Amino acid sequence: MNFPEGFHYTESHEWARMEGDEVLVGITDFAQNELGDIVYVELPDIDDVLEGGEECGMIDSAKTTSPINNPVSGRVTRINEQLVDHPELLNKSPYDEGWLYALEPDSMDDLAALMDKADYEKFIEES
Amino acid sequence: MDSHVTSSKQTALYNWHVEHGARMIEFAGFMMPVWYTSLNEEHRKVRESAGAFDLTHMGEFFFRGPEALDRIQWLTSNNAAKLAVGEAQYTLVTNERGGIRDDVIVYHTGDEEYMLVVNASNVAKIKAHIGEVFSPDVFEDRSDEITLVALQGPKAADILGKLIPENLSQYPPFSVFKTKIGKIPLTVARTGYTGEDGFELFVENSDAMDLWTTVLETGGDGILPIGLGARDTLRLEVCYSLYGNEIGEDSNPFAARVGWVVKLKKGDFMGRDALIAMKDSGSDVQLAGLESDPGPLPRHGLQVFQNGKEVGLVTSGCLSPMDGRRIALAFLPNNLTAIGMRVEVEQRGRVTGATVVEIPFYKR
Secondary structure (H helix, E strand, O other): OOOOOOOEEOOOOEEEEEEOOEEEEEEOHHHHHHHOOEEEEEOOOOOOEEOOOOEEEEEEEOOOEEEEEOOOOEEEEEEOOHHHHOOOHHHHOOOOOOOOEEEEEOOOHHHHOOEOHHHHHHHHHHO | OOOOOOOOEEOOOHHHHHHOOOEEEEEOOEEEEEEOOOHHHHHHHHHHOOEEEEOOOOEEEEEEOOOHHHHHHHHEOOOHHHOOOOEEEEEEEEOOOOOEEEEEEEEEEEOOEEEEEEOHHHHHHHHHHHHHHOOHHHOEEOOOOEEEEEEEOOOHHHHHHOOOOOOHHHOOOOEEEEEEEOOEEEEEEOOOOOOOOEEEEEEEHHHHHHHHHHHHHHHHHHOEEOOHHHHHHHHHHOOOOOEOOOEOOOOOOOOOOOHHHOOOOOOOOOOHHHHHHHHHHOOOEEEEEEEEOOOOOOOOOOEEEEOOEEEEEEEEEEEOOOOOOEEEEEEEEHHHOOOOOEEEEEEOOEEEEEEEEOOOOOOO
């Protein structure tokens, strides 16, 4: 399983990473593997103001429904429209084409509170 | 989550599943494959060609002797007296209140011999139930010794036909017979839980791996191993009940669309008086089919509303792997079960519209 460097990870298996002055959010390779075939994604709306840890969307796999928990507080600036017709991008490309949404974060420092690659790998091993 | 739970049982095919990359989950005390590569791909393979399922977690109870039929008749709602040797029927194990202890298939496997195949999650309960109603020695529980492999799909008969001497065209749905694949003795039943033609193959655990690999090798590109995930979506498309979802101890079988296996005129059986009363008084609710609008999927346990008022409950739901519709079964008040009626399903505060549609959702 692949967990890129430079990404920040949550205990509920989302990732967040800086891109310019935005934070991009997605789910990890571990999450997509656990969920299996992803068939629908419900994203927050643009301009939604989200708290860190807030439930802000849903992912339906063929088997089950899971919440999306927002990693860091901020305002939603963009959502990945491609996921409407191609939710399977979350399975195929969880760190790239399968990104969920972008945030204008309240503070970039909030990213530091999340797990880095090494912490997350350890977290998965122990869970 | 991938860690091997030591208290869970492993089927004789467990190592094969793990070696072939199956995602294993604990279900009814067994570690079982939920999918191998893709639930949707496995689902479509069964509809279009063939699939093999390890269903060893199911229970097999044998009733033998001159009183076997009478005991089956008392325990179950369908009329087992109609079964000739070599025939099987879908039926319900009922409780005193006319509710459903389990839904099962009774196979008349031999002279004065019946096999009851019970749901994995109900093996211990039904075992205790029979022990209480009669006594524990009126039947033999062979669940731990028997491996059940289902071979399902339009190509299932071609595949099995290459392995056994019998001409399968002489064995209609719900027939059962004993035969051999090479040196492996097995019981073959033309039954299943997918809505497709297919077979359920019962063998001793020691022959399980041999049977499994033989079936898969014979099927070649035309067959895939199928996990429990696709088993659930396959049965939901054709609206077969899942115990714990559509039916349970407090069910009214007539409202749950299984009233067709309640034979009130066959003679007395457990819960018959209650069932007569239920049939006479009717039910305020019925199981109906829903197709929901784009949005989160309707899932087991979600509430159904109309104009903001709670009116029903979703029992099962999924995205149909065959046509992409968001399909669900739900108990709805009688006046809302007409095709085209509009309701809403709430999921985590998000309300999605849904329409009552014809069931089954999929027809062969």
